[in-house]
Amino acid sequence: MAIETPLKGFVGESIKRKEDDRFIRGKGNYVDDITLPGMLHMAILRSPFAHARIRSIDASAAQALPGVVAVVTGELLAQHKLAWMPTLSGDTQAVLATDKVRFQGQEVACVIATDPYVARDALPLIEVDYEVLPAVVDPHKALQPDAPLIRDEKEGQTSNHIYHWEAGDKAKTEEAFAKADRVVTLETFYPRCHPSPVETCGIVADVNPATGHATLYLTSQAPHAHRTLFAIVAGLPEQNIRIISPDIGGGFGNKVPIYPGYVVATAASLLIGKPVKWVEDRSENLISTGFARDFHMKGEMAVRNDGRILGLRVKLLSDNGAFYADAQPSKVRAGLFHIVTGSYDVPAAHVEADGAYTNKAPGGVAYRCSFRVTEASYLIERLVETAAIELGKDPADLRIKNFIQPDQFPYKSATGFEYDSGQYEKALRLALEKVGYEDLRKEQAEKRKKGELMGIGIASFTEVVGAGPGKQYDIAGLRMFDSAELRVHPTGKAILKLGVRSQGQGHETTFAQIVAEELGIPAADVEVQEGDTDNTPYGLGTYASRSTPVGGAATAVVSRKLRDKAKKIAAHLLEASDEDIEFDHGKFFVRGSPSKSKTIQDVAFAAYTNLPDGMEAGLEGVTYYDPPNFTFPFGTYLVVVDIDRGTGQVKVRRMVAVDDCGVRINPMIVEGQIHGGLAEGFGIAFMQLITFDEEGNCLGSNFTDYLLPTSWETPKFETYETVTPSPHHPIGAKGIGESATVGSPAAFVNAVIDAVGHLGIKNIDMPVTSDKIWTALQAAGAAE
């Protein structure tokens, strides 16, 4: 009988996840699982109005309810200079409202009680006298001169306009448009949606009154950055703050910002001297925490009749809600939206972006995407589809004609990015082959004759992830590097400590594999630790697909540092010269005589027991890695749909995904990331919507109204890969957490439009629900 060699967990091996053992036993440790002695519970009173002046707040009845320990209002916070806090986009945000409420669900007061039920009982006892003001929910209307001024507390703010921002070359773009045979235009709205991890946000704040030490158990994707921001916001000495981000039940960008609840719970714990827990409920999560998208976009593409793209012009208006709190690097205003030229060699492009305040929740988080890349990818891929319909060309051919070619890399885009590597046509051709494109087009033609609606949608996306050179990209001034600290113990086992924080991506396995690859220590022997700021080196956290591009690179680099030292120790043990030592997967040997070797475990032991003269003991190191550039994952997604003319219902028949994220560290985990992203892209395309009525009432405040796909609707995915390593990443990896959410919505919508485009239906904004399709078919005279 053959004996299977157990996998060591080198790069490229699909080893099983180390973190699963606790999760499958129900032994994960999430924030809500944490209970401390004497712990109090906090509940938040939220504004029922989208826009109203607060005349007065009377908390006496709430305060008198048995079990209530304290009621915290904005007025109290203001005494401690905590009523307002800075946002990640250089704006300010109310922690608890003092003057006005500016969106429905805004935090007005907090009750601290001995029991979570009692804390909620006290909320309706707080009397708030509101003077209701007219609300504005449409950013176009918000920019009208007569619109109610939302941020009247800001000095010099006389309108609801937040920012104007441009990228690319306007003059050159105008020239390109002058030379075009035609201009293809698409106006589209990428609606507001919400990341909605199954675990909501929460904190257990434990400030020790005797020592002044604050231990904050927090649902945080970026614990180190949060520690620094907490120090700045709350005025606590940073060495006294310890943030522990325990197991995180999904993040998708929702757990990047600092929310008012975190600040109040911490302040309350400080004032009362007892631990305070706040875990938001689902409605609170949906109506007040970081939303995503909400971009109104107009794209114009200058094309020649032969299909060549000459130029791209984009105007966008972003709806940022009541506070400009986009989670993004400080030097950009609309994230990395200027990646909007996508996978195409577009000679000239110009992007103009404006932001507006509205009476809606703030946020603008990168929901499973790198800072507004999804919106960009959606616009360009929808525009290419529109161009194909208008030019009467096959959308696959049109893409192939315009792709950046492999020999053009590194490619400088018209808006200023330098793409690292790509083989776009290869990925598209693989998808076409796997789906059987030619046959599907024939079938579609046959069906069309019979009046049946079938569509094939393509999206050949390119992402920009892994922020990102620290010199250009920082969050609140903190450069976007990341870190890894590796300690190899005498017995050859290791601990790897990282500045990033997994929310389900499998870091405990993947990063152990990088160490295994670089040092030869089996992944099973490498314990990966994250999330505790007292115990891990400083880093900017996990979002924007930056863990593998930055934290992964740091892991490889620190492993190599240790390997260099290990080589010297091996030379000492083998009585050879350093230069003659070679290394192969955990074995050091003398060049030419592989039998004369020492294992990494031998060397690790020697590092503490038998060192060359003059060498420091130990085998440990730390690296702070500042990437030289972003990485640019890409791929092609292909969707086949059938549409019922009687109801407008869409059935996704097939979904083929070809992803190229460079080198795959653990292919099983990579596939899992793609599946998850595709399902979220499907949800965004077809059902996930946060919208408001004219008074600013949120119409997506729980899962009855904010719909998430289940196993039943979610299509089956057929996944394939091409591998184009990143030339500047130490192991050639690019990051994969978000590709599928970035690329897939356009593929789903393109499939629908491909099915109905011949009827003159040019666009249907997401979510593409059956009633919208049916209405469009009805207008086109094609509904059954």
Add this chain to the structure above:
Amino acid sequence: MLPAPFEYHAPHTTEETLELLDQLGDEGKVLAGGQSLIPLLKLRFASPAHLVDVNRVPGLDVIEERDGVLRIGALFRHKAAERSTMLASRYPVIAEAAGQVADPIVRNRGTVGGSLAHADPAGDWGSVMLALDAEFVLQSKSGRRSVKARDFFSGPFSTALQPNELLTEIRIPAAQGRTGGAYLKLERKVGDFATVAVAVHLQMDDGKVRSAGIGLTAVGAQNLKAEQAEAALRGRGRTEGRPARIRGVQAQCGPSLYPTRAQTRPRARQGRCMKMGRPITVTVNGEKTSAEVEPRLLLVHFIRERLRLTGTHIGCDTTHCGACTVLFDGVPVKSCTMLAVQADGRQLTTVEALHAGGALHPIQAAFKEEHGLQCGFCTPGMMMSSFALLAENPDPTEEEIRWALSGNICRCTGYMNIVKAVRAAAVQMKEAAAVPAGAATGS
């Protein structure tokens, strides 16, 4: 989302229930399946002072066809309707609708009568009962009356039911001759209310329609009976090819009157004090445990906070995500939508029991092996639903798995590997069962 305090009553007979309802009047609210009521209590859209839990009243969950009448007890659960072979063959509109109400876990608990009394205009059962020409038996201390379905619904969430009345029974004229029916529901996802739905119940005589019943969901302020269309069908033969369009349906419905489910603004301002604890005894994972609980304590909090079994999670508060799924007397329920007091005398099984003997259950092993989890937060609920599925259907197809798990939301995996894991566990469990106990496994 946590309910306001209330007093809890668990009567054991119909008489006792009616007596209570009579005493409590407006202050009392009947708790049946609770799958709509408990979320409303948690949202504090409803805060009755007294809940009268009828789940312990025997005889309310019967179904029988006798003397020309099909009688369905008010506590008859959606799942029972979905599984009934009698209903599938004689009243297909009921069986079809049953499988489309909410999601599979909610169907385990929710009741037909409770749903009708709740009278959501986007609810499914009202249309079915209108199509079937059902009448509802409403009992009070002072007597009983019978109300036709068409007279029962009077607007969104509003019916002919008086506060002191209990809907005890649904009476449907027994199917005669050849019958057919269907419930077509257009929904955006499992667990969604209907965008629009139609219930049809046909009785045929000699190839001609003897009677047609049509009920419409989510097209008006209440479920509607399409009487003109019914009349138009009566006496017609089966048409070849495409069915003839029935005029009148559209005219009758008009524009949708269905209110948006916006948050309601003002909240009740009365402070109500916590209620006294009630003693309960529950067998959890095989161990009997006794505790005193406030009536409003949610089952999930009892499990998590009192018993410190934190593998059961809270994700959505409104019965959609299934992260809190546990087995209640062996049946999956969403423990955030049940009260701890309801578990008195019952058996609970949580994720912690899966590996009770120390070794991983094949489902747990398969979730790891097939990468069926990422962040792990939905995983316990997902595994409990899988456990119940495999207990009932040891060899499910991929479709059956996807259907059975559609009451549990996962945001990380895209479900592909979860489905694979359940398949793999099924194979594993089958193989293990095929090996006789104590058989030698060596070479």
